[in-house]
Amino acid sequence: MIGGAVVAAAAVAVFAFVRFGNGGSPDMKADHFYNPVVENGADPWVIQQDGFYYYTHTVGNAIQIWKSRSLSEISSGETATVWTPPDGSPNSFDIWAPEIHWINGKWYIYYAADNGQNETHRMFVLESVTDDALGEYKDLGQITDPSNKWAIDGTVLQKPDGSLYFIWSGWEGDTNVSQHLYIAPMSSPSKISGDRVEISRPEHDWELIGQPTINEGPQVLMSDKKINIIYSASGSWTDDYTLGMLSADPDANVLDAASWKKHPLPVFAKTDDVFGPGHCSFVKSPDGKEDWIVYHAAKTSGSGWDRNVRMQPFKWNDDGTPDFGSPLSTKTAVPLPSGEDGRKRLEAENAVYGGMKVSDMAEASGGKAVGGWTGGDSYVEFQIEAEKKGLYVLALRYLNEGAVEQNLRVTINGKLKIDAKLDNGFNGQWSNEFIPVALQEGSNTIRFTGGDEWLSLDAVDVLPPQNMEKDR
Structure with a gap:
């Protein structure tokens, strides 16, 4: 909750699709963003191909793909459900951790x-029927090694010579005692051609928190000096879910368990206000100059499988292993990926609002936020002038210090109304809500109403339709 003097001002953004109006306050391009980048999601996977990012995460009952030109704006990308399971089949339920790979032209x-x-x-x-990642797919069925044991979180290692290997998390036997990591050779992108080889099992204290004990979510991260497998360890429902690492030399026999060295400490672990960071993927910035880790984390301590998706850049050590640093707080401004244009931000303190208050908040993007909501009588209103009509996304950054969800009503041009639910207070965790809105060409009035005294609004980032991205 915040307090201060009542203030009113007009906010009108300026960019290729949203312009300033006369007398508008200087809301301009922002060179940073705040996590999370997806408000609800787990097991994120991102791949870059032909100038686009393709993103997916666990939906549970289908497979959905997002397509975006901007890494930090994956939540506003074009999206399609590319596959739904048949009824009564071995793959009808609990669809977890999908990954999309471009291999041999498909x-x-x-x-x-x-x-x-x-x-x-x-x-x-x-397997894709066309070269469109959001297009039609045919189901090739199960991919398995001869043991045919319980298996999740499969991924592919493709060495520079073109050889393929499947890596996954599975049970040693037929009961849920412990999850280990396995590797096996592939004769094609859809077939395993040999026995599985165990390359990791939980053994260190930081891998043994929660029962059953777990190694899962293996991901390949290669440099010219090392083949690294970054994996998740300990219970995914605990605050102590963390990332570990296996490394092998580039010319090593990856089917020999002795080729893999397990690092004795986690490489990405919880902090004072980031909990359960795990199940990651890796991708380059748009210009190829930076490396980024995309991962999920618990929304707050004790929230278990209630998770969101975050991203941040990382560096490399001299030996070819990654240096991820520590997971960044939701309070921390993250520089935009190199090569991304500045995103367009409307600061709440520059909006027109009634029955509201503004105060200094160091964790807000402009150093100020607006609060003091009194239900239906209070409002915050932005004026957006769009050069083209389309489906935009409003990334609403907020702090809810209450114990229950907040309900905001978003009214577009006095007619269209959208109800937005904002998560309950996560022990001081800032969050983002991504709200798709249809804007008309020309002037648009966006009004937020509702909320209570525990809600603070920082800013709104206006993410344009992805098919306009090239023209920004």
Whole structure:
């Protein structure tokens, strides 16, 4: 909750699709963003291909792909549900951790699923019918090694010589005692051609928190000096979910367990206000100059599987292993990926508002935020002038210090009304809500009403339709 003097001002943004109006306050391009980048999601996967980012995460009952030109704006990308499971099949339920890979001129999607019983979880693969990642896929069925044991979180290692290997998390036997990491050779992107080899099992204290004990979510991260596998360890429902690392030399026999060295400490772990960081993927910035980790984290301590998706840049050590640093707080401004144009931000303190208050807040993007909501009588209003009509996304950054969800009504041009639910207070965790809105060409009035005294509004980033991205 914040306090201060009542203030009113007009906010009108300026960019290729949103312009200043006369007398508007100087809301301009911002060179940073705040996590999370996806408000609700787990097991994020991002791949860059032909100038686009393709993103997916666990939906549970289908596979959905997002397509975006901007890494930090994946939540506003074009999206399609590319596959839904058939009824009564081994892959009809609990569709987890999909990954989309471009291999030998086709898209392949690997995912885990079961028949409604967890012990039947296995890995499956889809193959694209066209070269459109958001297009049609055919189901090639299960992908498995001869043991055919419980399996999730499959991914592909492709060495520079073109050889393929499947890596996944599975049970040693037929009961849920411990999840280990396995690797096996592939004869094609849809077939495993040999026995599995165990390359990791939980053994260090930081891998043994929660029962059953877990190594899962393996991801390949290669440099010219090392083949690294970054994996998740300990219970995913705990605050102590963390990332570990295996490394092998580039010319090593990756099917020999002795080739893999496990690092004795986690490489990305919880902090005082980031909990359960895990299940990651890696991608370059738009200009290829930076490396980024995309991962999920618990929304707050104790929230278990209630998670969101975050991203930040990382560096490399001299030995070819990554240096991820520590996961950044939701209070921390993250520089935009190199090569991304500045995003367009409307600061709440520059808006027109009634029955509201503004005060200094060091964690707000402009150093100020607006609060003091009194339900239906209070409002914050922005004026946006769009050069083209389209479906935009409003990234609403807020702090909810209450114990319950907040309900805001978003009114567009006095007619269209959208109800937005803002998460309950996560122990001082700032968050983002991504609200799609249809804007008409010309002037648009966006009004937020509702909320209570525990809600503070920092700013609204206006993310344009992705098909306009080139013209910004």
